[in-house]
Amino acid sequence: MSRQKEIDLAGHPADRGAEPGARPLADRMRPAALEDYVGQKHILGPDKPLTRALAAGRIHSMILWGPPGTGKTTLARLLAVSVAMRFVQISAVMAGVKDIRAAVAEARAAQESGGEGTLLFVDEVHRFNKAQQDGLLPYVEDGTLVLVGATTENPSFEVNNALLSRTRTYVLRALDAEAIRTLIDRALADGERGLATLGITMDAALRDQLAARADGDARRALNLLELAADIAAASEARVITQAELDEVLREGLRRFDKGGDYFYDQMSALHKSVRGTDPDAALYWLSRMLEAGADPRYVARRVTRMASEDIGNADPRALRLALDAWETYERLGTPEGELAIAQATVYMACAPKSNAVYSAFNAAWADAKNRGSLEVPMHIRNAPTRLMKDLGYSEGYRYAHNEDDAYAAGETYLPEELIGTRYYQPAPRGLEIKIGEKLARLRERDAAGPARQTRSHPAAAGDEDQDGTSPDDPDPSR
Known part of the structure; x- marks a missing residue:
């Protein structure tokens, strides 16, 4: 069995030989052999890559990502034992570049004196900054040490790409x-x-x-x-x-990290339950978050977002109800106000769903961003001065209220390059059924009427003696 050495938070060797009773039970009960390790069969089962590597007597650098208490530190120790390597542990919370250099120097000395390899275990590796993470790269690449990093945070966000590309990530699951x-x-x-x-x-x-x-x-x-x-x-x-x-057991025991993956995973579960029209699941995830300490104001904010993103005009009342629930919480506080958030959540889970406005807005936003500054058509430009009228601003504008049914059939309002574009496609659910039917009727009238010859640039001053006004138009500049 290999000699195990740890470095404590201050960077000094830790005494693993202390009286058993002086150490917490969880530390004393760590298994001494891999066969006694409990859980994580999805990475340690037969024919798994990690199992095959251990059987061959070698180990590769890796990131162990999982919730607290799932055996990340224990597994790292047992890996070192299994392949007869020195085990050196540092914590990214307290350690710095100096500690990394010291670990590297010891690893080199051990390698040169007896050929003994070193497994460097970095607890909470996501706490290392970019420079500290980059400082590990050359020693991982040249084999001076095998790096095993442990993190409770998503490594794709918290660990540098350069380090991720040189390690393999294993996801440890909460124990059943x-x-x-x-x-x-x-x-x-x-x-x-x-x-x-x-x-x-x-x-x-x-x-x-x-x-x-x-x-x-x-x-x-x-x-x-x-x-x-x-x-x-x-x-x-x-x-x-x-x-x-x-x-x-008096205190709540639910896992909930207000800034980490558990927070966003549970919020995602709540959002998807509402979108999936499952009020029971929505209530469960809402309760999970609130019981574990989520800020009800943040939850109310996200519920309001759901009203626009996933229900939209299929039931516009959802947005008002979400805002009312938010305001109710502000007035009543906890726990009375949380019931209003639950009420809004259940209403939206049961409401007809439409992301038509959400999709239309995203598509219009993309055109606004990528198509450049397309000119405003002349007939819908503002014309507050005589010169602007002489240049053709507002010329030919049809005041909708003077038209049949207050609709100017055949009129266009998009830039020339986008005429005919349809961003908004109402869903065949809820109120949007009626909206879709109305738009279809209006488009039939557009098709039956004369097509407008849209102009986007002003005429030369004095070319026409028209101001584009209508005697029945109270203000053609609007």
């Missing part, structure tokens, strides 16, 4: 209740590192309850178990009862 129950049983039965010497017992149903409430986090489960055991140890019976378990 069965896996965590296995770890709880081990801790209660282990007399050397666990709680067996304390004579602590715990009913199977309570173990299941703790496993479920740990929310996929093995470290959290063992920390809570240790707290409950400390309480039980003070009693003569030394039994963890429902009372002891309730005491340590």
